[in-house]
Amino acid sequence: MSSTPDDDVQTYIRAHRTPFLADLAEWLRIPSVSAEPDRAPDLLRSAEWLAAALKETGFPVAEVWPTKGAPAVFAEWRSDDEDAPTVLVYGHHDVQPAALADGWDGDPFEPVERDGRLYARGAADDKGQVFLHTLGLRAHLAATGRTTPAVHLKFLVEGEEESGSPHFLELIRERADRLACDTAIVSDTGMWAEDTPTVCTGMRGLVDGEVVLHGPDQDIHSGSFGGAVPNPATEAARLVAALHDDDRRVAIPGFYDGVVELTERERRLLAELRFDEAAWLRTAKSHAALGERGHSTLERIWARPTAEVNGIHSGYGGPGGKTIVPSRAEVKFSFRLVAGQDTAAVQRLFTDWVAERLPDGVRHEIRFWGGGTRPCLTPLDHPALRSLVRAMGRAFGQEIRFTREGGSGPAADLQDVLGVPVLFLGISVPSDGWHSVNEKVELDLLFKGVETAAHLWTDLAEDWRAGPWPAAPRPAS
Amino acid sequence: MSSTPDDDVQTYIRAHRTPFLADLAEWLRIPSVSAEPDRAPDLLRSAEWLAAALKETGFPVAEVWPTKGAPAVFAEWRSDDEDAPTVLVYGHHDVQPAALADGWDGDPFEPVERDGRLYARGAADDKGQVFLHTLGLRAHLAATGRTTPAVHLKFLVEGEEESGSPHFLELIRERADRLACDTAIVSDTGMWAEDTPTVCTGMRGLVDGEVVLHGPDQDIHSGSFGGAVPNPATEAARLVAALHDDDRRVAIPGFYDGVVELTERERRLLAELRFDEAAWLRTAKSHAALGERGHSTLERIWARPTAEVNGIHSGYGGPGGKTIVPSRAEVKFSFRLVAGQDTAAVQRLFTDWVAERLPDGVRHEIRFWGGGTRPCLTPLDHPALRSLVRAMGRAFGQEIRFTREGGSGPAADLQDVLGVPVLFLGISVPSDGWHSVNEKVELDLLFKGVETAAHLWTDLAEDWRAGPWPAAPRPAS
Numbered sequence: 001m002s003s004t005p006d007d008d009v010q011t012y013i014r015a016h017r018t019p020f021l022a023d024l025a026e027w028l029r030i031p032s033v034s035a036e037p038d039r040a041p042d043l044l045r046s047a048e049w050l051a052a053a054l055k056e057t058g059f060p061v062a063e064v065w066p067t068k069g070a071p072a073v074f075a076e077w078r079s080d081d082e083d084a085p086t087v088l089v090y091g092h093h094d095v096q097p098a099a100l101a102d103g104w105d106g107d108p109f110e111p112v113e114r115d116g117r118l119y120a121r122g123a124a125d126d127k128g129q130v131f132l133h134t135l136g137l138r139a140h141l142a143a144t145g146r147t148t149p150a151v152h153l154k155f156l157v158e159g160e161e162e163s164g165s166p167h168f169l170e171l172i173r174e175r176a177d178r179l180a181c182d183t184a185i186v187s188d189t190g191m192w193a194e195d196t197p198t199v200c201t202g203m204r205g206l207v208d209g210e211v212v213l214h215g216p217d218q219d220i221h222s223g224s225f226g227g228a229v230p231n232p233a234t235e236a237a238r239l240v241a242a243l244h245d246d247d248r249r250v251a252i253p254g255f256y257d258g259v260v261e262l263t264e265r266e267r268r269l270l271a272e273l274r275f276d277e278a279a280w281l282r283t284a285k286s287h288a289a290l291g292e293r294g295h296s297t298l299e300r301i302w303a304r305p306t307a308e309v310n311g312i313h314s315g316y317g318g319p320g321g322k323t324i325v326p327s328r329a330e331v332k333f334s335f336r337l338v339a340g341q342d343t344a345a346v347q348r349l350f351t352d353w354v355a356e357r358l359p360d361g362v363r364h365e366i367r368f369w370g371g372g373t374r375p376c377l378t379p380l381d382h383p384a385l386r387s388l389v390r391a392m393g394r395a396f397g398q399e400i401r402f403t404r405e406g407g408s409g410p411a412a413d414l415q416d417v418l419g420v421p422v423l424f425l426g427i428s429v430p431s432d433g434w435h436s437v438n439e440k441v442e443l444d445l446l447f448k449g450v451e452t453a454a455h456l457w458t459d460l461a462e463d464w465r466a467g468p469w470p471a472a473p474r475p476a477s
Numbered sequence: 478m479s480s481t482p483d484d485d486v487q488t489y490i491r492a493h494r495t496p497f498l499a500d501l502a503e504w505l506r507i508p509s510v511s512a513e514p515d516r517a518p519d520l521l522r523s524a525e526w527l528a529a530a531l532k533e534t535g536f537p538v539a540e541v542w543p544t545k546g547a548p549a550v551f552a553e554w555r556s557d558d559e560d561a562p563t564v565l566v567y568g569h570h571d572v573q574p575a576a577l578a579d580g581w582d583g584d585p586f587e588p589v590e591r592d593g594r595l596y597a598r599g600a601a602d603d604k605g606q607v608f609l610h611t612l613g614l615r616a617h618l619a620a621t622g623r624t625t626p627a628v629h630l631k632f633l634v635e636g637e638e639e640s641g642s643p644h645f646l647e648l649i650r651e652r653a654d655r656l657a658c659d660t661a662i663v664s665d666t667g668m669w670a671e672d673t674p675t676v677c678t679g680m681r682g683l684v685d686g687e688v689v690l691h692g693p694d695q696d697i698h699s700g701s702f703g704g705a706v707p708n709p710a711t712e713a714a715r716l717v718a719a720l721h722d723d724d725r726r727v728a729i730p731g732f733y734d735g736v737v738e739l740t741e742r743e744r745r746l747l748a749e750l751r752f753d754e755a756a757w758l759r760t761a762k763s764h765a766a767l768g769e770r771g772h773s774t775l776e777r778i779w780a781r782p783t784a785e786v787n788g789i790h791s792g793y794g795g796p797g798g799k800t801i802v803p804s805r806a807e808v809k810f811s812f813r814l815v816a817g818q819d820t821a822a823v824q825r826l827f828t829d830w831v832a833e834r835l836p837d838g839v840r841h842e843i844r845f846w847g848g849g850t851r852p853c854l855t856p857l858d859h860p861a862l863r864s865l866v867r868a869m870g871r872a873f874g875q876e877i878r879f880t881r882e883g884g885s886g887p888a889a890d891l892q893d894v895l896g897v898p899v900l901f902l903g904i905s906v907p908s909d910g911w912h913s914v915n916e917k918v919e920l921d922l923l924f925k926g927v928e929t930a931a932h933l934w935t936d937l938a939e940d941w942r943a944g945p946w947p948a949a950p951r952p953a954s
Contacts, residue, residue, distance in 0.1 A: 208800065216761060216762040217762035223681065227785060233787075236714070238717075241711075286702065286706035288838025289706060290707040292704065301704065308703040309792070310798060311791060311793035314788060316788035317790040321687065321846050326787065326788060336699070361766070
């Protein structure tokens with residue numbers, strides 16, 4: 001009985017498991033903490049290490065791209081099938097700060113394999129999930145007998161993701177020609193649970209900023225003047241309170257215009273995920289669920305837009321009391337957006353809404369932190385998503401379910417600048433301890449990720465030949 | 478043609494004007510700043526100076542009363558008319574901080590007479606208004622030919638009013654026997670304007686404290702959890718916003734129960750005061766008037782209860798943004814109360830109202846800063862008030878109008894502990910610069926005050942003989 005491609009992939013991976021883990025450990029030993037300025041040499045060392053490893057894997061092109069901050073790594077390996085699609089894999093090689101003193105069981109930069117897990121800062125976020133592609137690609141070539149990948153492959157691995165990707169947009173705009181592709185695969189997310197492989201289909205967008213209200217020119221006596229002049233603390237509170245109606249829907253007129261609602265199938269699929277709300281609340285350090293009426297917690301954090309207040313500050317805040325009417329109030333706000341919403345439109349709606357709600361005698365300023373981050377969403381029937389689900393299904397031998405990501409990230413920049421759909425291939429699980437102590441990756445899942453990557457290029461190339469992919473959503477002008 | 482009592486008073490005052498001002502200047506040179514701990518010796522010196530001056534005036538009893546803070550001065554001079562009422566005069570001998578460097582035209586503790594004004598820290602607040610009684614009393618005796626005052630006179634001049642009177646309540650509770658009286662006259666307020674002599678008829682009460690809301694156990698990520706768990710900043714804002722309805726009335730059920738409404742006569746008298754709202758707004762450093770619908774600015778600050786927020790603090794307040802759901806929120810609040818409202822009842826109503834409005838998952842604490850200060854109000858037809866108005870009318874030769882005080886003060890403690898109606902005799906005007914630079918007193922008005930004080934004991938004793946005074950309001954049990 002001849003071996004199947006799946007068998008061949010598994011055999012190859014098993015045979016190369018030990019040196020792969022040794023190489024990954026070597027990379028994890030480089031403390032590439034982007035938040036710490038004196039780690040700049042480590043960031044460079046990490047980038048150079050990765051570029052060398054990609055060359056070693058077979059990439060004809062592997063370059064360290066400097067930025068105004070930490071360097072990124074770019075690599076390219078064209079398929080000998082000229083008609084194949086071009087796929088860009090995104091990840092990052094910087095890591096969160098970590099120190100033994102934070103409560104780690106051992107040196108966070110000395111990887112330890114124990115009980116089927118690899119412990120180290122960056123094991124899951126994101127070096128492990130970037131590095132799985134090297135073995136995946138070798139297995140892909142070995143199992144298919146190819147000398148080049150089945151797709152034109154590009155890698156972009158940035159060095160500032162843990163610091164908010166401050167130079168990423170500039171980088172991809174400047175290098176857009178070399179980054180041109182047909183789809184981008186973000187290799188920096190997770191799945192639902194150890195026993196529930198999932199694919200993330202989108203991230204929410206973000207519009208954030210602050211409103212500053214000015215009332216009296218200085219703090220004034222509340223006994224002499226209070227109740228007869230506007231109080232900016234009260235006005236800030238009325239503004240924030242008015243953001244939501246009694247159903248906890250965002251009450252800004254037009255806010256929901258264009259929102260892509262969940263389909264019946266999506267709602268059903270979400271509802272089928274085994275969701276333990278009590279456990280989720282423990283993770284959220286919260287004591288009750290509360291949100292838009294008519295939607296479940298998962299719908300609220302993944303598929304519904306929100307308005308949140310991140311801070312309010314006005315007047316006296318010291319011990320005891322001080323009978324003043326404060327001079328000013330500051331509100332920090334953030335909106336999460338979903339597919340169909342436009343960042344600029346939300347900024348406009350909010351700006352107008354605030355201006356209409358303030359009484360005479362209260363001057364205000366609104367500042368937004370940049371133009372915002374757009375939401376991204378890949379429809380469940382997108383052919384590239386189907387390819388990814390098929391590859392993952394081959395690796396996991398289980399039905400692949402769907403999640404979304406409530407946060408916002410550079411995926412939207414890839415979508416917008418490169419004009420391509422974004423897919424998410426992640427094998428990390430919530431217990432992996434991202435940004436926390438004792439970060440780890442489950443080795444079983446890491447190698448399922450390797451296996452998925454080995455199948456993915458074959459499946460994408462095959463599905464691509466069946467017909468062109470729908471265009472990615474473009475930013476509103 | 479024989480001289481009238483009014484002529485005699487004026488003659489006496491003119492004759493003793495120069496030494497009176499020299500004595501006052503000597504007292505003003507003592508920098509009795511209660512807020513500055515190293516001024517404690519000056520506070521004692523100031524108290525001893527005043528006790529000596531009162532003895533010099535004729536008081537058989539003049540004592541320095543120590544407290545846990547700065548000392549007070551007590552003096553007593555019984556009338557030879559045993560049936561006369563007992564009157565307690567209240568004032569304070571401590572002053573606000575002052576330094577040449579703050580922008581004074583000269584040393585704030587070196588009094589200067591210029592253009593009919595006496596400039597010095599404490600000239601109006603409150604040494605000038607306390608000391609006017611010494612010459613007033615001498616003129617009273619000289620013009621009536623009496624050897625004792627027409628009423629049993631007591632003086633209580635505290636030393637910590639500018640520091641919030643922290644030991645005043647304790648002092649008057651402990652010394653209630655010696656302070657027993659039929660009415661208290663607060664000599665620490667002002668009148669409407671240079672050309673509009675007025676009597677203040679009440680002060681508002683105060684209930685203040687803080688509400689602390691607890692949401693998530695720590696700040697959490699707004700992308701991952703926002704919109705699905707309660708946000709204490711939002712809940713604090715909803716609470717504050719709900720304090721007022723769209724008419725800017727306090728929306729706590731029962732809050733207005735028992736409020737003594739302005740009579741038609743009082744509203745008319747208020748409306749007749751020449752009020753320049755634009756000028757008032759400049760004093761308030763505010764850019765518009767806003768308050769309870771259906772009431773004028775003066776009604777709002779004098780005769781209507783209010784709810785004010787003195788501070789709100791929650792979440793991130795630094796530069797830029799931070800996408801969190803805050804863990805907690807603090808609201809500092811103060812209610813001003815008017816006659817008919819009870820401090821304990823308002824505390825109960827607010828406590829219940831807050832508890833009912835918070836969603837599951839938000840725990841809260843309410844703290845009040847003590848039991849609150851009760852409002853005090855003397856009805857326009859109270860016989861003692863009529864005596865004061867008559868005495869003042871004799872001095873000023875003009876119709877005396879009525880004001881109230883929006884703030885809250887120790888007057889309420891006198892009312893509550895001693896169980897007497899409180900009257901306000903003040904000759905200071907808004908331009909006197911209380912708590913500000915270049916504090917002064919208008920000498921014309923100061924001597925009208927002396928003249929009022931000279932008539933007041935005669936008028937009070939005469940009116941007292943016409944019948945007993947109504948009881949003072951008592952605190953609710």
